[in-house]
Amino acid sequence: GAVTYTLLLDEAGGILSDLTVARLADQHFQIGANSPADLDVLLRAAPDDVRIRDITAGTCCVGVWGPLARDLVQPLTRDDLSHQGLGYFRARRTHIGEVPVTAMRLSYVGELGWELYTTADLGLRLWDTLWEAGQRHGVVAAGRSAFNSLRLEKGYRAWGDDMTSEHTPYEAGLGFAVRMDKGDFTGREALLALAARGEPVRRLTALTLDDPAAVVLGKEPVYVGGSPAGYVTSAGYGYTLGRCVAYAWLPPLAPGTPVHIAWFGEKAAATVAEEPLFDPQMTHILK
Structure with a gap:
């Protein structure tokens, strides 16, 4: 049920990508990645007992965010989507209307809401369900420009634009996503050496x-x-x-x-x- 924001680093401590990782079961994770290059990095690093499968083509996601997001979504499910029932950076499998979804309490726009994942064949059904229920609340179909405006106001970084492998987590303001006390990881030694040199x-x-x-x-x-x-x-x-x-x-x-x-x-x-x-x-x- 936990969701973690984390980084893929290279040996020099540069940011190859940023990811969200949802733990759906004890040994089952769903990773939100940026490009097929991330898949290549993960496949090269995976030990023999780890299986990685790209589900992009069969998956879709609708983001529902805003002050009235819970008023829209809660009546469509039997599960408790209150802050106590599904806290920030938590995930749960549930239904929205008749559509099975994985609901992740994430917000890349700085407002209350969820990322709702389902299979690609049910994407239109999910959209129609949310759109119809949202009419009484004045729901808006917002595009990428609105998305970008809101994330800039909140200070959320965009990999490929704000940071690349030429930048380190501490330079990019993402030091909170690094856990130096949780064992070895790619780029750890480089980050230790950079820290010894002082502030970026x-x-x-x-x-x-x-x-x-x-x-x-x-x-x-x-x-x-x-x-x-x-x-x-x-x-x-x-x-x-x-x-x-x-x-x-x-x-x-x-x-x-x-x-x-x-x-x-x-x-x-x-x-x-x-x-x-x-x-x-x-x-x-x-x-």
């Missing part, structure tokens, strides 16, 4: 643009004190905050530090922000 010389840094009308898209250079110091990884307009949010690789800077982002020959003023930008007390999720 670069960090993935949250920025907010000073002008609410200014928007950047990612990959723009960032200037500190008039000199180029890093680059934007991903960015998008934060509708909750009312301004654009950008993440950038920069030297360690204190919150409140002014910077500029180059944009079509101009320099947009921005400010280093303290994370998370949205709901630091997690009151939207832990309810």
